[in-house]
Amino acid sequence: MSLRRPLYVSATCESHRNVGPRGVHGCVTLEFEPASEFSFSSSANWPAGDNYDSIVEAAVRETMSEMRLTRMYACRLTSIKWHDVDSCAKGFALVSRFAVFAALGSLA
Numbered sequence: 001m002s003l004r005r006p007l008y009v010s011a012t013c014e015s016h017r018n019v020g021p022r023g024v025h026g027c028v029t030l031e032f033e034p035a036s037e038f039s040f041s042s043s044a045n046w047p048a049g050d051n052y053d054s055i056v057e058a059a060v061r062e063t064m065s066e067m068r069l070t071r072m073y074a075c076r077l078t079s080i081k082w083h084d085v086d087s088c089a090k091g092f093a094l095v096s097r098f099a100v101f102a103a104l105g106s107l108a
Contacts, residue, residue: 008033011102013095014081026091027081028056030099035074038064042077052092053077059096069104 014027028044040057060075080092 009103010078011099012079013098013102015091015095015098016083016086022088023083023086024088024091024094025083025086026088026093026095028077028092028095028099029079030056030060030096030103031076031078032073032103035072038072039074040077041074044077044080046080047082050082050087052089055089055093056096059093060100063097063100064104067100067104073104 008031010029010031012027012029014025016023016025038061040053040060042053042056044053046052056077057075064073
């Protein structure tokens with residue numbers, strides 16, 4: 001019996017920590033599918049004036065590079081959750097890293 005890799009994998013990660021008067025929050029759902037080269041796309045609905053697509057993409061690229069994956073993947077940011085007070089770039093970068101490990105860690 002041959003083991004087949006999935007056509008795509010998806011991971012949702014959320015973190016909310018209190019650090020002083022403000023918290024650090026982020027929540028993303030990322031989908032990955034095998035591709036000939038890395039690509040990133042987003043269909044997330046960010047609040048007006050706050051778009052962290054570039055933060056998420058940079059975290060995904062960096063994490064995949066650190067994992068030294070033998071395959072390339074196309075990544076889609078499909079959704080986010082937003083906290084009006086605590087959502088921040090640091091929170092979205094952190095959960096993006098978690099989502100890459102959750103989705104691709106067993107494939108590395």
